[in-house]
Amino acid sequence: MATSTRSSKRQKTDGSAADSGPTSGTSNGDSYRLIYWPGIPGRGEHIRLAFEATGTAYTDVANTTDEGVNAVLSQISDKNLGDETNPPPLAPPILQHGTVLLSQTPSILSYLGLRLGLVPDPNEDPAGLYHVNALTLTALDGLSNEPHDTHHPIAPGAYYEEQKEEAKKKAADYRAVRLPKFLGYFERVLKGPASQGGQYLYGGKLTYADLVLFHTLDGVSFAFPRRVRRLRETGDYDAVWGLYERVKVLEKVSAYLASERRKGYSMGIYRHYEELDDEE
């Protein structure tokens, strides 16, 4: 747990040499460190994608340094009270940038959005970054948090097997009602004039909201492959899946997806249980 004072907040930390991603530097010389559980995409994936899609150097601490999972555990320990300028985090992902330690995925993305060029220029569009933030929050609500709750509808800290019957009911509602609702919403966003043509969610350019939507769509496709195939076949969400395919083949994104830095789904947010998907 770093200690700092308000007066030291602009001082630089030593840059880590263990960057695992692309090699372009950050604007102020401080290195970006992502502190997140090793071995899974999880909520850290949204932060990784922001770095990868923009070719920004970062260290994926638990996956690529000797600190390993201890980097996460010491941060979320109930003995951690934070420091003079950083409250303690409840959970990862945690972004470390110089002396700044920031938690909560949407807040980290807001912080990075301006720095990595993943939001509209506030001088040209002062409300743009708030719209990107709102679209992101909606994608995380309906296409990340709700899919998680399909396998943990009763108790987040208990085993799936202890809530399997309730999970079947929750997943049935998710597949029938909630998933189409959120896909339909993003279809509408892409057909609306603020998308500036429907190539991306907002303003005609790639923002972090597109990266979040890409990954959450990828996650629900893994978790509910039969249901997603049927929904895609309706043609009702072609703009949404068009965006998914478009982001997937962006040069830097596609290089990342093919690399070992992209972890496979396992027992995290997105899980594939036969009994929670549509029948054959």
Added chain:
Amino acid sequence: MATSTRSSKRQKTDGSAADSGPTSGTSNGDSYRLIYWPGIPGRGEHIRLAFEATGTAYTDVANTTDEGVNAVLSQISDKNLGDETNPPPLAPPILQHGTVLLSQTPSILSYLGLRLGLVPDPNEDPAGLYHVNALTLTALDGLSNEPHDTHHPIAPGAYYEEQKEEAKKKAADYRAVRLPKFLGYFERVLKGPASQGGQYLYGGKLTYADLVLFHTLDGVSFAFPRRVRRLRETGDYDAVWGLYERVKVLEKVSAYLASERRKGYSMGIYRHYEELDDEE
């Protein structure tokens, strides 16, 4: 649904004369309009509290104008595609400020935070507003979204009575595990050095995170009165309840709470069902 173009975005709309809150003006002359379901606190309450605690004029459209609930319904209609600069919202609350239409509670609060002085000055503390945002997201996760899910663990669109047995299980886990976890987290934040003394969550001054924590604590106290009383009696969360009591008696907040503008809890996020609370 307003239409605008990017070039018109800084134009002012006609100020509404129907402001229901305090009377100080906004800095650029545009009026603030909150578009939210009438008659309940709901997620709109966080926006109301930001206006009320700072003495900022606003119009609570559905509660105080002839537009009523239609102001909400036309916004969330699946025929609404938004306009040139505003994507359509999925759900209220929606903030209208000049030609800006913004949805998602945490995004609206970010937008208002700088304008209403409810975040640290970014020139003195560049990361402060992101910390306030992160604390807010955490309070909304554990003390608003999760309490909602205790009465709707399976299907958000179905009746409570259709998921009552699952609700009992979910509420038991919430009372025993999740509620103490989140109270313990905020206790730790208040005891940490970034709170600057533990009077408020961050930086020694009132921010919108404190207002959000106040209202979510108020909500869980309404929903689970017996459980909350027992948790308060342990003394383990005295800093958290100290903040609750401190915000409650702030002059403008207390005047608001005593007014007709503050709606009572009913069938929204926070519901009191005897069977979901601790036994006597």
